[in-house]
Amino acid sequence: MARESLREGLELEGISRSFRVGSREVWAVQDVSLEVGRGETFCLVGESGCGKTTTGRIAAGLIRPTRGTVRFRGDDVWRLSREDFATFRRSVQIIHQNPYASLNPLHSVEHILAIPLQRHHPGLSRREARQRAAELLTMVGLTPPGEFLPKLPHQLSGGQRQRVSIARSMTVEPSVVVADEPVSMVDVSLRAGILKVLERLRDEAGVGFVFITHDLAVARYFGRGGSIGVMYLGRMVEQGPTEEVVARPIHPYTRILLDAVAEPDPARTRTRRRIEPRSMDVPSLLRMPPGCPFHPRCPWYEPGLCDASVPPLRAISGRGSRSASREGPAASGRAVACHRVDESGELPPMAAVAPSGQQVSVR
Numbered sequence: 001m002a003r004e005s006l007r008e009g010l011e012l013e014g015i016s017r018s019f020r021v022g023s024r025e026v027w028a029v030q031d032v033s034l035e036v037g038r039g040e041t042f043c044l045v046g047e048s049g050c051g052k053t054t055t056g057r058i059a060a061g062l063i064r065p066t067r068g069t070v071r072f073r074g075d076d077v078w079r080l081s082r083e084d085f086a087t088f089r090r091s092v093q094i095i096h097q098n099p100y101a102s103l104n105p106l107h108s109v110e111h112i113l114a115i116p117l118q119r120h121h122p123g124l125s126r127r128e129a130r131q132r133a134a135e136l137l138t139m140v141g142l143t144p145p146g147e148f149l150p151k152l153p154h155q156l157s158g159g160q161r162q163r164v165s166i167a168r169s170m171t172v173e174p175s176v177v178v179a180d181e182p183v184s185m186v187d188v189s190l191r192a193g194i195l196k197v198l199e200r201l202r203d204e205a206g207v208g209f210v211f212i213t214h215d216l217a218v219a220r221y222f223g224r225g226g227s228i229g230v231m232y233l234g235r236m237v238e239q240g241p242t243e244e245v246v247a248r249p250i251h252p253y254t255r256i257l258l259d260a261v262a263e264p265d266p267a268r269t270r271t272r273r274r275i276e277p278r279s280m281d282v283p284s285l286l287r288m289p290p291g292c293p294f295h296p297r298c299p300w301y302e303p304g305l306c307d308a309s310v311p312p313l314r315a316i317s318g319r320g321s322r323s324a325s326r327e328g329p330a331a332s333g334r335a336v337a338c339h340r341v342d343e344s345g346e347l348p349p350m351a352a353v354a355p356s357g358q359q360v361s362v363r
């Protein structure tokens with residue numbers, strides 16, 4: 001626990017988690033580390049099935065990692081007393097993708113908020129709980145609150161339901177929120193409003209966020225000033241400050257992902273050359289390729305190297321990155337898991353390495 005902000009924060013160190021599928025053991029997450037302190041954001045991005053939700057559930061204490069350590073306020077949570085573990089569980093709340101499934105359809109908004117409020121503050125009267133529930137609704141932008149308190153979940157829009165879910169997570173005054181695709185099931189026109197509510201909780205109430213999304217544009221927006229981790233088939237392939245990773249992605253997978261995000265400046269789109277994966281097929285966790293999990297799709301694949309061993313996530317010096325550092329690898333805070341990336345974070349020129357003679361262009 002090196003940083004002051006981690007006093008109230010959460011750390012995952014070398015987390016792995018396997019599941020039994022029939023007679024096989026499948027590793028959904030392997031050797032993932034991240035940390036989030038007060039008012040900070042760690043965005044976890046990657047395609048469906050890469051292990052984001054499993055990592056989020058481990059962060060929130062809903063499932064136990066097979067290997068690795070989860071620390072909250074510096075303590076290993078799986079070694080806490082029953083009482084302290086309950087405090088940890090309250091302090092790290094999770095907001096799910098589907099706000100309808102996570103709200104009891106038979107309970108009014110008032111009831112949904114009052115139950116955890118009264119559990120968290122046992123002395124609270126019904127009137128006080130109602131007052132606090134109204135304040136929380138105002139905080140998440142459901143005003144006037146009196147109009148929303150008696151409503152049932154089905155009487156609300158998807159965006160309003162997600163705001164109720166957010167208000168509910170705030171009833172217990174958490175230090176950290178794991179937001180698992182919080183806007184992916186919300187109408188596009190309402191997404192910005194929900195993200196603004198979450199931003200306010202982070203910037204004004206100091207809540208730390210593990211923010212899970214498959215949408216890099218959303219991560220780019222919400223993760224400003226924070227960190228981002230890109231996952232592929234259960235492993236972190238690139239990690240670093242959001243702006244730096246977005247401005248200068250290093251790992252071939254991150255570069256391909258960012259290439260697929262719409263560029264707001266059409267002039268840049270015209271001048272940019274696209275990077276295409278060698279294959280569109282994502283391998284199954286049940287049949288993982290040997291070596292680097294990305295090698296079957298990677299335009300930089302080098303036979304005998306990339307299929308021989310799993311590349312470790314290693315710090316890079318940041319030379320050539322926008323915040324070029326003279327203080328060495330740790331100072332840039334960037335790490336990449338790729339055999340082909342050199343110590344300063346450079347990949348070799350593309351055309352020189354295409355193994356099949358196939359010409360692939362890069363920016």
Ligand SMILES: Nc1ncnc2c1ncn2[C@@H]1O[C@H](COP(=O)(O)OP(=O)(O)OP(=O)(O)O)[C@@H](O)[C@H]1O
Nearest residue numbers: 019020021028047048049050051052053054055285
């Ligand atoms: N309880 C479980 N039993 C067996 N396999 C599981 C279990 N939970 C997750 N998995 C598998 O682990 C892998 C990672 O799943 P996870 O939900 O963490 O990924 P994700 O990146 O969040 O994907 P999505 O965005 O689709 O939810 C998937 O292949 C999934 O099928």
